[in-house]
Amino acid sequence: MHPPSRTTASIMPTRFQAPRGTQDVLPQMQPYWDAVLKAVEAVTALHGFRRIDTPVFEYAEVFEKGSGDTTDVVEKEMYTFYDRGEERLALTPEATPAVCRAYLEHGMASWPQPVRLYTTKAMFRYDRPQRGRYRQHTQFDCEVIGSPDPLVDAEVIAILWRLYAMLGIKNVVVRLGSLDDPGPRQAYIERLKDYYLPHLADLSDDSRRRFDRNPLRLLDSKDERDQALKDGAPKLVESLSPEAAAHHKTVQEALKAAGISYEIDPLLVRGLDYYNRTVFEIVPVDDERAQGTIGAGGRYDGLMEILGGPPTPGIGFGSGIERIILEMRRSGVEMGPGAVADVYIVHRAEGDAGPVFRLAASLRDAGLAAVVGESGRSFKAQLRAADASGAAFAVIIGDDELVAGSAVVKDLRGEAPQQSVGIDALASLLAERVRRN
RNA sequence: GUGGGCGUAGCGUAGAGGUUAACGCGUCAGGUUGUGGCCCUGAAGAUCGAGGGUUCGAUCCCCUCCGUCCACCCCA
Numbered sequence: 001m002h003p004p005s006r007t008t009a010s011i012m013p014t015r016f017q018a019p020r021g022t023q024d025v026l027p028q029m030q031p032y033w034d035a036v037l038k039a040v041e042a043v044t045a046l047h048g049f050r051r052i053d054t055p056v057f058e059y060a061e062v063f064e065k066g067s068g069d070t071t072d073v074v075e076k077e078m079y080t081f082y083d084r085g086e087e088r089l090a091l092t093p094e095a096t097p098a099v100c101r102a103y104l105e106h107g108m109a110s111w112p113q114p115v116r117l118y119t120t121k122a123m124f125r126y127d128r129p130q131r132g133r134y135r136q137h138t139q140f141d142c143e144v145i146g147s148p149d150p151l152v153d154a155e156v157i158a159i160l161w162r163l164y165a166m167l168g169i170k171n172v173v174v175r176l177g178s179l180d181d182p183g184p185r186q187a188y189i190e191r192l193k194d195y196y197l198p199h200l201a202d203l204s205d206d207s208r209r210r211f212d213r214n215p216l217r218l219l220d221s222k223d224e225r226d227q228a229l230k231d232g233a234p235k236l237v238e239s240l241s242p243e244a245a246a247h248h249k250t251v252q253e254a255l256k257a258a259g260i261s262y263e264i265d266p267l268l269v270r271g272l273d274y275y276n277r278t279v280f281e282i283v284p285v286d287d288e289r290a291q292g293t294i295g296a297g298g299r300y301d302g303l304m305e306i307l308g309g310p311p312t313p314g315i316g317f318g319s320g321i322e323r324i325i326l327e328m329r330r331s332g333v334e335m336g337p338g339a340v341a342d343v344y345i346v347h348r349a350e351g352d353a354g355p356v357f358r359l360a361a362s363l364r365d366a367g368l369a370a371v372v373g374e375s376g377r378s379f380k381a382q383l384r385a386a387d388a389s390g391a392a393f394a395v396i397i398g399d400d401e402l403v404a405g406s407a408v409v410k411d412l413r414g415e416a417p418q419q420s421v422g423i424d425a426l427a428s429l430l431a432e433r434v435r436r437n
Numbered sequence: 438g439u440g441g442g443c444g445u446a447g448c449g450u451a452g453a454g455g456u457u458a459a460c461g462c463g464u465c466a467g468g469u470u471g472u473g474g475c476c477c478u479g480a481a482g483a484u485c486g487a488g489g490g491u492u493c494g495a496u497c498c499c500c501u502c503c504g505u506c507c508a509c510c511c512c513a
Contacts, residue, residue, distance in 0.1 A: 017486095020504070072511050076438075094513090123513075128438075131506065132513080139513060206510075222509075271511060281513090293513060320513030348471075381466080383473035398471055412473070 021127070021135030023322075031335040032325045039166045040120060040140050047159050049116040049142060054098040056122065060090040065306055066097025068273025070213070077125040091124035094272070095141035096300065096316050097307065103145050104309040113146035114314075120321065132291030132323045140324075142297075143316035145304075150247045153278040153299060153315055154254030160282055160295045160319055161260045167324065168333040171285045172294070173261055177237060177268030178248040179216075181276050182302065184241040189215050191234050199229055219267040235266040244277050251278055274300040278315065284327060294327050295319030339390025341371040342434050344412075346382040347397040348375075356397055359407065359423055366431040387412060392437055393430055397423075413437075 018024060025033060044051070060080050067074050079091040092098055099117055102108075108115045120140050127133060142159055144152050157174055164172055179185055192215050200208060204223035211218060219230060240248060255262050262280075270279050279298035297317025304312035343363055347356045356372060363370040371389055373382035379396070386394040396408040406420050409430070421429060 017504070077511080125512075127511070129505080130508090133511085134513095137513065141513095290508070290510095291512075296513065318513055323513055344473095346472075378466085379472050381473095385473085387473040394473075396472070400471085408472085410472070418472090 019135070021129035021133075023134065023136075028337055029325070031338060032328060032333075033321065035167060035328075035335065036140070036321050036324055037120060039163055040118070043159055043163045043166060044118045044142065046162070047116065047155065049118045049159075052099060052102060052117045052119050053121065054092070054095070054102055054119065057089045057091050058098050058101065060088045062097050062101050062307070063090055063093060066100065066274065066303060067094060071272055073125060073271065077127050079124045079126055092121065093123055093125050095119060095121065095123070095139060095318055096143060096272075096274075097303070099141070099143045099316070100145065100300075100303055100307055100309075100314065103312075104304065104307060108145070109310065109312065114152065115145045116142075117145070118142045123318075130291055131289075132320070132326055134322060137323075138321040139318040140295075140321055141316065141318045143314060145314040145316075146312055147315075148301065148313040150250035150278070151254050153247075153251045154258065154260075156297065156315055156317055157251075157255060157262075157280055157282075158258050158260060160317060161258070163319070164282070164294070164324070164327075167328050168331055169294075169324070169327050170331045172282050172327070173263055173285050174255070175265040175268055175281045175283060176251070176255070176262045177265050177279045178240055178244055178277050179269075179275050179279055179298070180236065180240050180244040184239075184244065185236075185276070188234065188236055188239050191239070192216070192218065195233050196229065202229070214269075216269040220269055230267075237264060237266045247277055270296065270298055274303040274306065276301050280317075282319075284330070287330065291323065294323045337390070339392070340369070341389045341391040342368040343370045343393050343395055343430055344382075344386035344389050344391040345370060345372045345395050345397065346379055346386060347373055348379075348399060348402075352402070355402060355405075355423065359395070359397070359426060362427040363430065366427040368427070368431055368434060383410075392434055395426065395430075 060078070063078060064074055069075065073093050078093050080088060081090075082088055099119070103115065103117075118141060120138060122136055123139050124136055126135060129135060140163075142156055144156060157176075161174070180188065193211065196203070196211060196215070196218060200211065202225060203211070203218075204221065204225050206223060207218055207221050207226050210221070216236070218226070219233060219236075221227075221230070237248070252262070252264075265281075268279050268281065275298040277299045279296075281293045281296035283292050283294070295317055296319075297315070299313070299315040301311075301313040303314060304310065345356060345360055345363075353375070360370045360372050371391070373385060377385075379398070383394060392411070392413050394410040394412055396410060398408075401407050401420070404420075405424075406422050407426055408418055408420050409426070410418050
Protein backbone atom coordinates (compact mmCIF):
# COMPACT_ATOMS: atom_id res chain seq x y z
CA MET A 1 0.00 0.00 0.00
CA HIS A 2 2.79 2.37 0.80
CA PRO A 3 5.56 2.76 -1.76
CA PRO A 4 9.01 3.58 -0.45
CA SER A 5 8.97 7.25 0.30
CA ARG A 6 10.98 9.41 -2.03
CA THR A 7 13.33 11.95 -0.61
CA THR A 8 11.84 15.31 0.05
CA ALA A 9 14.34 16.83 -2.33
CA SER A 10 13.13 14.84 -5.31
CA ILE A 11 9.52 15.79 -4.74
CA MET A 12 10.15 19.33 -3.70
CA PRO A 13 13.32 20.75 -5.18
CA THR A 14 13.25 24.24 -3.79
CA ARG A 15 9.63 24.97 -3.08
CA PHE A 16 6.26 23.35 -3.06
CA GLN A 17 4.33 22.85 -6.22
CA ALA A 18 0.81 21.61 -6.82
CA PRO A 19 0.71 17.82 -7.19
CA ARG A 20 1.01 16.47 -10.69
CA GLY A 21 -2.14 16.77 -12.72
CA THR A 22 -3.75 19.28 -10.38
CA GLN A 23 -4.05 22.99 -10.82
CA ASP A 24 -4.83 26.21 -9.05
CA VAL A 25 -7.71 28.20 -10.44
CA LEU A 26 -6.33 31.71 -10.21
CA PRO A 27 -8.47 34.86 -9.92
CA GLN A 28 -8.12 35.66 -13.60
CA MET A 29 -9.71 32.33 -14.51
CA GLN A 30 -12.56 32.62 -12.01
CA PRO A 31 -14.85 34.56 -14.36
CA TYR A 32 -14.93 31.50 -16.63
CA TRP A 33 -15.75 29.18 -13.76
CA ASP A 34 -18.36 31.61 -12.57
CA ALA A 35 -19.95 31.71 -15.99
CA VAL A 36 -20.01 27.93 -16.31
CA LEU A 37 -21.43 27.37 -12.84
CA LYS A 38 -24.10 30.00 -13.35
CA ALA A 39 -25.04 28.54 -16.71
CA VAL A 40 -25.20 25.09 -15.14
CA GLU A 41 -27.65 26.35 -12.55
CA ALA A 42 -29.71 28.10 -15.18
CA VAL A 43 -29.90 25.21 -17.61
CA THR A 44 -30.65 22.58 -14.98
CA ALA A 45 -33.41 24.78 -13.60
CA LEU A 46 -34.89 25.06 -17.08
CA HIS A 47 -35.07 21.26 -17.18
CA GLY A 48 -36.45 20.74 -13.71
CA PHE A 49 -33.33 19.26 -12.14
CA ARG A 50 -32.42 19.49 -8.51
CA ARG A 51 -28.97 19.54 -7.04
CA ILE A 52 -27.40 16.69 -5.12
CA ASP A 53 -23.98 16.66 -3.48
CA THR A 54 -22.35 13.37 -2.69
CA PRO A 55 -19.15 12.89 -0.66
CA VAL A 56 -15.71 13.31 -2.14
CA PHE A 57 -15.01 9.67 -1.31
CA GLU A 58 -17.13 6.54 -1.22
CA TYR A 59 -16.59 2.94 -0.29
CA ALA A 60 -14.40 1.61 -3.07
CA GLU A 61 -16.96 -1.09 -3.86
CA VAL A 62 -19.43 1.52 -5.09
CA PHE A 63 -17.21 2.11 -8.08
CA GLU A 64 -15.73 -1.37 -8.37
CA LYS A 65 -19.22 -2.76 -8.76
CA GLY A 66 -20.81 0.27 -10.38
CA SER A 67 -18.22 1.26 -12.95
CA GLY A 68 -17.00 -2.28 -13.45
CA ASP A 69 -13.86 -3.66 -11.89
CA THR A 70 -12.19 -4.41 -15.19
CA THR A 71 -12.58 -0.89 -16.53
CA ASP A 72 -9.47 1.26 -16.75
CA VAL A 73 -11.08 3.86 -14.51
CA VAL A 74 -11.34 1.38 -11.66
CA GLU A 75 -8.46 -0.92 -12.41
CA LYS A 76 -5.72 1.58 -13.15
CA GLU A 77 -6.89 5.05 -12.27
CA MET A 78 -8.78 5.00 -9.01
CA TYR A 79 -7.36 6.61 -5.89
CA THR A 80 -8.05 3.87 -3.37
CA PHE A 81 -7.00 4.04 0.26
CA TYR A 82 -7.71 2.73 3.71
CA ASP A 83 -8.78 5.16 6.37
CA ARG A 84 -7.62 4.83 9.95
CA GLY A 85 -10.14 2.11 10.49
CA GLU A 86 -10.43 -0.81 8.14
CA GLU A 87 -12.55 0.87 5.51
CA ARG A 88 -11.39 0.79 1.94
CA LEU A 89 -12.37 4.03 0.31
CA ALA A 90 -11.90 5.69 -3.07
CA LEU A 91 -11.88 9.28 -4.23
CA THR A 92 -14.77 9.66 -6.63
CA PRO A 93 -13.56 8.89 -10.16
CA GLU A 94 -16.97 9.43 -11.73
CA ALA A 95 -20.30 10.61 -10.44
CA THR A 96 -22.89 8.18 -11.70
CA PRO A 97 -22.38 5.25 -9.28
CA ALA A 98 -22.25 7.68 -6.35
CA VAL A 99 -25.52 9.34 -7.34
CA CYS A 100 -27.14 5.95 -7.86
CA ARG A 101 -25.93 4.84 -4.44
CA ALA A 102 -27.59 7.93 -2.97
CA TYR A 103 -30.78 7.18 -4.90
CA LEU A 104 -30.96 3.74 -3.32
CA GLU A 105 -29.83 4.82 0.13
CA HIS A 106 -32.45 7.54 0.43
CA GLY A 107 -35.30 5.62 -1.12
CA MET A 108 -35.71 8.01 -4.01
CA ALA A 109 -37.76 5.32 -5.73
CA SER A 110 -40.59 6.67 -3.61
CA TRP A 111 -40.17 10.15 -5.03
CA PRO A 112 -42.07 11.16 -8.15
CA GLN A 113 -40.32 9.40 -11.04
CA PRO A 114 -38.09 10.02 -12.79
CA VAL A 115 -35.74 11.79 -10.41
CA ARG A 116 -33.69 14.46 -12.10
CA LEU A 117 -30.44 15.26 -10.33
CA TYR A 118 -27.35 17.29 -11.11
CA THR A 119 -24.11 18.13 -9.39
CA THR A 120 -20.76 19.74 -9.98
CA LYS A 121 -17.87 18.15 -8.19
CA ALA A 122 -14.25 17.15 -8.27
CA MET A 123 -13.32 13.83 -9.85
CA PHE A 124 -10.04 12.01 -9.29
CA ARG A 125 -8.26 9.68 -11.65
CA TYR A 126 -4.65 8.63 -11.53
CA ASP A 127 -3.65 9.13 -15.12
CA ARG A 128 -0.88 10.71 -17.10
CA PRO A 129 -1.80 14.38 -17.40
CA GLN A 130 -2.26 16.12 -20.70
CA ARG A 131 -4.04 19.22 -21.83
CA GLY A 132 -7.65 18.64 -20.83
CA ARG A 133 -6.77 15.58 -18.78
CA TYR A 134 -6.08 16.03 -15.10
CA ARG A 135 -5.82 13.90 -12.00
CA GLN A 136 -8.33 16.16 -10.37
CA HIS A 137 -10.96 17.65 -12.60
CA THR A 138 -14.42 19.03 -12.06
CA GLN A 139 -17.49 17.59 -13.66
CA PHE A 140 -20.94 18.86 -14.30
CA ASP A 141 -23.03 15.73 -13.98
CA CYS A 142 -26.71 15.05 -14.65
CA GLU A 143 -28.66 11.89 -13.95
CA VAL A 144 -32.26 11.04 -14.73
CA ILE A 145 -33.22 7.97 -12.77
CA GLY A 146 -36.41 5.99 -13.08
CA SER A 147 -37.42 6.37 -16.72
CA PRO A 148 -36.80 4.14 -19.74
CA ASP A 149 -38.25 6.80 -22.05
CA PRO A 150 -36.05 7.59 -25.06
CA LEU A 151 -37.27 11.17 -24.83
CA VAL A 152 -35.33 11.41 -21.60
CA ASP A 153 -32.22 10.38 -23.50
CA ALA A 154 -32.77 13.24 -25.90
CA GLU A 155 -33.51 15.58 -23.02
CA VAL A 156 -30.18 15.09 -21.30
CA ILE A 157 -28.38 15.64 -24.58
CA ALA A 158 -30.42 18.80 -25.01
CA ILE A 159 -29.22 20.02 -21.62
CA LEU A 160 -25.60 19.89 -22.71
CA TRP A 161 -26.44 21.37 -26.07
CA ARG A 162 -28.13 24.33 -24.43
CA LEU A 163 -25.39 24.76 -21.88
CA TYR A 164 -22.68 24.95 -24.50
CA ALA A 165 -24.70 27.39 -26.57
CA MET A 166 -25.22 29.61 -23.53
CA LEU A 167 -21.48 29.67 -22.95
CA GLY A 168 -20.62 30.69 -26.49
CA ILE A 169 -19.14 27.36 -27.53
CA LYS A 170 -19.35 26.98 -31.26
CA ASN A 171 -18.91 24.12 -33.66
CA VAL A 172 -19.67 21.11 -31.55
CA VAL A 173 -21.53 18.03 -32.65
CA VAL A 174 -23.24 15.20 -30.85
CA ARG A 175 -21.95 11.75 -31.66
CA LEU A 176 -24.69 9.25 -31.01
CA GLY A 177 -24.53 5.50 -30.77
CA SER A 178 -26.36 2.58 -29.28
CA LEU A 179 -24.90 -0.36 -27.40
CA ASP A 180 -28.17 -2.31 -27.39
CA ASP A 181 -29.10 -4.34 -24.33
CA PRO A 182 -26.74 -6.88 -22.78
CA GLY A 183 -28.18 -10.00 -24.44
CA PRO A 184 -28.23 -8.81 -28.05
CA ARG A 185 -24.96 -6.99 -27.48
CA GLN A 186 -23.28 -10.21 -26.45
CA ALA A 187 -24.59 -11.89 -29.58
CA TYR A 188 -23.17 -9.05 -31.63
CA ILE A 189 -19.81 -9.33 -29.88
CA GLU A 190 -19.64 -12.99 -30.82
CA ARG A 191 -20.26 -12.11 -34.45
CA LEU A 192 -17.57 -9.44 -34.23
CA LYS A 193 -15.07 -11.88 -32.78
CA ASP A 194 -15.91 -14.42 -35.46
CA TYR A 195 -15.14 -11.76 -38.02
CA TYR A 196 -11.80 -10.80 -36.48
CA LEU A 197 -10.65 -14.28 -35.46
CA PRO A 198 -9.04 -15.25 -38.81
CA HIS A 199 -7.16 -11.92 -38.90
CA LEU A 200 -5.72 -11.88 -35.40
CA ALA A 201 -2.15 -12.07 -36.64
CA ASP A 202 -2.60 -8.92 -38.70
CA LEU A 203 -3.85 -6.83 -35.82
CA SER A 204 -1.89 -4.34 -33.75
CA ASP A 205 -0.80 -5.39 -30.29
CA ASP A 206 -3.38 -3.09 -28.76
CA SER A 207 -6.13 -4.59 -30.81
CA ARG A 208 -5.14 -8.14 -29.99
CA ARG A 209 -5.52 -7.21 -26.36
CA ARG A 210 -8.87 -5.65 -27.13
CA PHE A 211 -10.01 -8.85 -28.81
CA ASP A 212 -9.89 -10.57 -25.44
CA ARG A 213 -10.78 -7.79 -23.08
CA ASN A 214 -13.14 -5.47 -24.91
CA PRO A 215 -13.90 -6.50 -28.49
CA LEU A 216 -16.11 -3.48 -29.11
CA ARG A 217 -13.00 -1.36 -28.91
CA LEU A 218 -11.58 -3.10 -31.97
CA LEU A 219 -13.72 -0.84 -34.08
CA ASP A 220 -12.32 2.24 -32.41
CA SER A 221 -8.68 1.54 -33.21
CA LYS A 222 -6.55 4.30 -34.64
CA ASP A 223 -3.78 1.95 -35.72
CA GLU A 224 -3.27 1.82 -39.48
CA ARG A 225 -2.97 -1.94 -39.56
CA ASP A 226 -6.50 -2.22 -38.19
CA GLN A 227 -8.15 0.25 -40.54
CA ALA A 228 -8.62 -2.10 -43.49
CA LEU A 229 -10.43 -4.69 -41.42
CA LYS A 230 -12.71 -2.17 -39.80
CA ASP A 231 -14.74 -1.42 -42.89
CA GLY A 232 -15.87 -4.98 -43.37
CA ALA A 233 -16.77 -5.53 -39.74
CA PRO A 234 -20.42 -5.86 -38.70
CA LYS A 235 -21.75 -2.61 -37.26
CA LEU A 236 -23.52 -2.54 -33.96
CA VAL A 237 -26.04 0.12 -34.89
CA GLU A 238 -27.03 -1.97 -37.91
CA SER A 239 -27.52 -5.07 -35.78
CA LEU A 240 -29.72 -3.67 -33.05
CA SER A 241 -32.58 -5.62 -31.56
CA PRO A 242 -35.99 -4.27 -32.63
CA GLU A 243 -36.53 -2.69 -29.21
CA ALA A 244 -33.17 -0.95 -29.14
CA ALA A 245 -33.55 0.13 -32.76
CA ALA A 246 -36.90 1.74 -32.02
CA HIS A 247 -35.43 3.45 -28.98
CA HIS A 248 -32.50 4.71 -31.03
CA LYS A 249 -34.84 6.04 -33.69
CA THR A 250 -37.01 7.91 -31.21
CA VAL A 251 -33.96 9.56 -29.68
CA GLN A 252 -32.92 10.77 -33.11
CA GLU A 253 -36.35 12.15 -33.93
CA ALA A 254 -36.37 14.08 -30.68
CA LEU A 255 -32.93 15.48 -31.35
CA LYS A 256 -34.00 16.61 -34.79
CA ALA A 257 -37.07 18.26 -33.32
CA ALA A 258 -34.88 20.12 -30.87
CA GLY A 259 -32.60 21.34 -33.64
CA ILE A 260 -29.58 19.51 -32.27
CA SER A 261 -27.02 18.49 -34.83
CA TYR A 262 -25.86 14.96 -34.33
CA GLU A 263 -24.16 12.27 -36.26
CA ILE A 264 -24.46 8.54 -35.80
CA ASP A 265 -21.20 7.03 -34.71
CA PRO A 266 -21.44 3.28 -35.21
CA LEU A 267 -18.13 2.85 -33.40
CA LEU A 268 -18.96 4.79 -30.30
CA VAL A 269 -17.89 2.73 -27.32
CA ARG A 270 -17.64 4.02 -23.82
CA GLY A 271 -15.16 2.77 -21.28
CA LEU A 272 -17.65 2.03 -18.56
CA ASP A 273 -19.39 -1.30 -18.21
CA TYR A 274 -22.84 -0.19 -17.23
CA TYR A 275 -23.99 1.49 -20.42
CA ASN A 276 -26.75 0.07 -22.57
CA ARG A 277 -28.61 1.48 -25.54
CA THR A 278 -27.98 5.21 -25.92
CA VAL A 279 -24.40 6.42 -25.63
CA PHE A 280 -23.19 9.82 -26.77
CA GLU A 281 -20.38 12.30 -26.70
CA ILE A 282 -20.17 15.93 -27.66
CA VAL A 283 -17.01 16.89 -29.47
CA PRO A 284 -15.67 19.95 -31.28
CA VAL A 285 -16.00 19.49 -35.03
CA ASP A 286 -12.77 21.28 -35.84
CA ASP A 287 -10.40 19.91 -33.24
CA GLU A 288 -8.92 16.51 -33.84
CA ARG A 289 -7.07 16.42 -30.58
CA ALA A 290 -7.41 13.41 -28.38
CA GLN A 291 -8.89 15.14 -25.36
CA GLY A 292 -11.53 16.97 -27.32
CA THR A 293 -14.64 15.38 -25.81
CA ILE A 294 -16.28 17.93 -23.57
CA GLY A 295 -19.30 15.96 -22.50
CA ALA A 296 -20.35 12.32 -22.68
CA GLY A 297 -22.81 9.92 -21.21
CA GLY A 298 -25.35 7.22 -21.79
CA ARG A 299 -28.10 5.00 -20.48
CA TYR A 300 -27.47 2.58 -17.64
CA ASP A 301 -30.61 0.54 -17.10
CA GLY A 302 -28.70 -2.27 -15.41
CA LEU A 303 -26.64 -0.27 -12.95
CA MET A 304 -29.07 -0.16 -10.04
CA GLU A 305 -29.27 -3.93 -9.91
CA ILE A 306 -25.49 -4.19 -9.99
CA LEU A 307 -25.45 -1.92 -6.95
CA GLY A 308 -27.94 -4.17 -5.19
CA GLY A 309 -31.12 -2.24 -5.83
CA PRO A 310 -34.30 -3.04 -7.72
CA PRO A 311 -34.27 -2.79 -11.54
CA THR A 312 -34.35 0.93 -12.25
CA PRO A 313 -33.57 2.56 -15.58
CA GLY A 314 -31.40 5.63 -15.75
CA ILE A 315 -29.39 7.88 -18.01
CA GLY A 316 -26.85 10.60 -17.39
CA PHE A 317 -23.74 12.38 -18.51
CA GLY A 318 -20.63 14.08 -17.26
CA SER A 319 -19.04 17.15 -18.74
CA GLY A 320 -15.59 18.34 -17.68
CA ILE A 321 -15.64 21.97 -16.67
CA GLU A 322 -11.93 22.44 -17.40
CA ARG A 323 -12.56 21.17 -20.92
CA ILE A 324 -15.66 23.34 -21.29
CA ILE A 325 -13.54 26.37 -20.45
CA LEU A 326 -10.80 25.34 -22.86
CA GLU A 327 -13.45 25.04 -25.54
CA MET A 328 -15.01 28.40 -24.65
CA ARG A 329 -11.67 30.07 -25.11
CA ARG A 330 -11.07 28.21 -28.34
CA SER A 331 -14.42 29.58 -29.50
CA GLY A 332 -13.15 33.06 -28.82
CA VAL A 333 -14.96 33.76 -25.57
CA GLU A 334 -12.88 36.23 -23.61
CA MET A 335 -13.59 37.25 -20.07
CA GLY A 336 -11.82 40.08 -18.35
CA PRO A 337 -11.14 40.43 -14.66
CA GLY A 338 -13.93 42.91 -14.04
CA ALA A 339 -13.82 45.64 -11.42
CA VAL A 340 -12.86 44.63 -7.92
CA ALA A 341 -14.42 47.73 -6.40
CA ASP A 342 -17.01 50.45 -7.00
CA VAL A 343 -15.16 52.98 -4.91
CA TYR A 344 -11.48 53.28 -4.07
CA ILE A 345 -10.58 55.41 -1.07
CA VAL A 346 -7.40 57.40 -1.44
CA HIS A 347 -6.23 58.77 1.87
CA ARG A 348 -3.41 59.90 4.02
CA ALA A 349 -4.62 58.61 7.34
CA GLU A 350 -1.41 57.55 8.96
CA GLY A 351 -2.48 58.96 12.29
CA ASP A 352 -6.22 58.75 12.76
CA ALA A 353 -7.69 56.06 10.51
CA GLY A 354 -11.10 56.41 12.11
CA PRO A 355 -12.82 58.64 9.56
CA VAL A 356 -11.47 56.59 6.64
CA PHE A 357 -12.62 53.32 8.10
CA ARG A 358 -16.02 54.73 9.05
CA LEU A 359 -16.42 55.96 5.49
CA ALA A 360 -15.48 52.58 4.04
CA ALA A 361 -17.98 50.85 6.31
CA SER A 362 -20.75 53.27 5.38
CA LEU A 363 -20.07 52.69 1.68
CA ARG A 364 -20.31 48.93 2.20
CA ASP A 365 -23.48 49.41 4.23
CA ALA A 366 -24.87 51.14 1.17
CA GLY A 367 -23.96 48.09 -0.93
CA LEU A 368 -20.87 49.52 -2.59
CA ALA A 369 -17.66 47.54 -2.91
CA ALA A 370 -15.06 49.74 -1.30
CA VAL A 371 -11.29 49.30 -1.21
CA VAL A 372 -9.11 51.42 1.05
CA GLY A 373 -5.77 52.55 -0.32
CA GLU A 374 -2.61 51.71 1.52
CA SER A 375 -1.53 54.16 4.17
CA GLY A 376 1.81 55.70 3.40
CA ARG A 377 1.61 55.39 -0.36
CA SER A 378 1.53 58.58 -2.39
CA PHE A 379 -1.69 59.95 -3.83
CA LYS A 380 -0.29 59.16 -7.23
CA ALA A 381 0.34 55.53 -6.33
CA GLN A 382 -3.06 55.18 -4.71
CA LEU A 383 -4.79 56.70 -7.71
CA ARG A 384 -2.94 54.33 -10.00
CA ALA A 385 -4.19 51.50 -7.85
CA ALA A 386 -7.67 53.01 -7.94
CA ASP A 387 -7.59 53.02 -11.71
CA ALA A 388 -6.26 49.47 -11.88
CA SER A 389 -8.99 48.30 -9.52
CA GLY A 390 -11.60 49.23 -12.08
CA ALA A 391 -13.45 51.37 -9.54
CA ALA A 392 -15.83 53.92 -10.98
CA PHE A 393 -14.99 56.51 -8.35
CA ALA A 394 -12.08 57.52 -6.21
CA VAL A 395 -12.78 59.23 -2.94
CA ILE A 396 -9.87 61.34 -1.73
CA ILE A 397 -9.40 62.19 1.91
CA GLY A 398 -6.28 64.21 2.62
CA ASP A 399 -5.28 66.33 5.54
CA ASP A 400 -7.52 69.23 4.50
CA GLU A 401 -10.57 67.01 4.09
CA LEU A 402 -9.90 65.32 7.38
CA VAL A 403 -10.11 68.69 9.10
CA ALA A 404 -13.16 69.76 7.13
CA GLY A 405 -14.99 66.43 7.53
CA SER A 406 -15.37 66.15 3.77
CA ALA A 407 -13.99 64.14 0.86
CA VAL A 408 -13.26 64.76 -2.80
CA VAL A 409 -15.15 62.58 -5.24
CA LYS A 410 -13.33 61.89 -8.49
CA ASP A 411 -15.06 60.24 -11.42
CA LEU A 412 -12.52 57.79 -12.84
CA ARG A 413 -14.50 56.67 -15.85
CA GLY A 414 -16.43 59.72 -16.97
CA GLU A 415 -16.13 63.46 -17.34
CA ALA A 416 -17.86 64.61 -14.18
CA PRO A 417 -15.86 67.32 -12.41
CA GLN A 418 -14.41 66.69 -9.00
CA GLN A 419 -16.59 67.74 -6.14
CA SER A 420 -16.15 68.09 -2.41
CA VAL A 421 -18.79 66.35 -0.36
CA GLY A 422 -19.45 66.03 3.34
CA ILE A 423 -18.48 62.57 4.56
CA ASP A 424 -21.93 61.88 5.98
CA ALA A 425 -23.61 62.39 2.62
CA LEU A 426 -21.04 60.44 0.61
CA ALA A 427 -22.38 56.92 0.79
CA SER A 428 -25.89 57.70 -0.39
CA LEU A 429 -24.59 60.03 -3.09
CA LEU A 430 -22.17 57.44 -4.51
CA ALA A 431 -24.68 54.63 -4.23
CA GLU A 432 -27.01 56.74 -6.36
CA ARG A 433 -24.34 57.53 -8.94
CA VAL A 434 -23.08 53.95 -9.20
CA ARG A 435 -26.63 52.75 -9.66
CA ARG A 436 -27.09 55.20 -12.52
CA ASN A 437 -23.99 53.98 -14.37
C1' G B 438 1.13 2.49 -18.39
C1' U B 439 4.21 3.39 -23.61
C1' G B 440 6.89 6.80 -26.97
C1' G B 441 8.51 11.81 -27.95
C1' G B 442 9.14 17.54 -27.39
C1' C B 443 10.00 21.33 -23.87
C1' G B 444 11.53 23.75 -18.74
C1' U B 445 15.95 30.95 -18.56
C1' A B 446 12.92 36.80 -13.14
C1' G B 447 5.40 36.72 -11.54
C1' C B 448 4.19 36.16 -17.22
C1' G B 449 6.01 36.00 -22.47
C1' U B 450 10.70 35.50 -24.74
C1' A B 451 16.39 36.22 -26.32
C1' G B 452 21.09 34.16 -25.46
C1' A B 453 25.93 31.50 -25.52
C1' G B 454 30.88 25.65 -23.12
C1' G B 455 34.39 30.83 -20.14
C1' U B 456 34.21 37.96 -16.88
C1' U B 457 28.49 41.54 -13.50
C1' A B 458 22.54 36.24 -18.19
C1' A B 459 19.37 40.37 -22.12
C1' C B 460 14.38 42.38 -23.72
C1' G B 461 9.00 43.24 -23.34
C1' C B 462 4.78 43.02 -19.98
C1' G B 463 3.83 43.21 -14.88
C1' U B 464 5.42 45.08 -9.77
C1' C B 465 7.50 49.20 -6.82
C1' A B 466 9.39 54.28 -6.69
C1' G B 467 10.06 59.00 -8.96
C1' G B 468 8.96 62.91 -13.15
C1' U B 469 8.84 69.19 -7.21
C1' U B 470 3.75 71.92 -3.63
C1' G B 471 -1.96 66.52 -2.31
C1' U B 472 -4.55 63.54 -8.11
C1' G B 473 -5.10 57.87 -12.16
C1' G B 474 -5.25 56.24 -17.37
C1' C B 475 -0.59 57.96 -22.09
C1' C B 476 4.59 59.12 -21.82
C1' C B 477 9.61 59.38 -19.49
C1' U B 478 13.34 57.83 -15.64
C1' G B 479 14.95 54.48 -12.07
C1' A B 480 14.73 50.16 -8.83
C1' A B 481 13.64 45.43 -7.14
C1' G B 482 13.15 40.67 -9.01
C1' A B 483 16.68 34.51 -11.97
C1' U B 484 20.96 29.64 -6.89
C1' C B 485 19.14 29.74 -15.98
C1' G B 486 13.26 23.25 -12.88
C1' A B 487 16.10 19.82 -9.01
C1' G B 488 20.13 16.38 -8.04
C1' G B 489 24.40 14.00 -9.83
C1' G B 490 28.26 13.45 -13.68
C1' U B 491 31.86 15.03 -17.82
C1' U B 492 35.23 19.39 -18.09
C1' C B 493 40.38 23.73 -15.94
C1' G B 494 35.25 25.80 -16.29
C1' A B 495 28.46 24.47 -17.48
C1' U B 496 22.55 27.60 -17.45
C1' C B 497 24.28 25.32 -22.40
C1' C B 498 27.02 18.31 -23.01
C1' C B 499 25.46 13.30 -20.37
C1' C B 500 22.30 10.60 -16.61
C1' U B 501 18.33 10.52 -12.99
C1' C B 502 14.20 12.92 -10.89
C1' C B 503 10.19 16.73 -10.98
C1' G B 504 6.86 19.50 -13.96
C1' U B 505 4.52 20.53 -18.56
C1' C B 506 3.00 19.69 -23.68
C1' C B 507 2.04 16.11 -27.93
C1' A B 508 0.76 11.17 -29.65
C1' C B 509 -0.88 6.29 -27.93
C1' C B 510 -3.98 4.17 -24.10
C1' C B 511 -8.12 5.87 -21.59
C1' C B 512 -11.51 9.55 -20.61
C1' A B 513 -14.48 14.58 -19.04
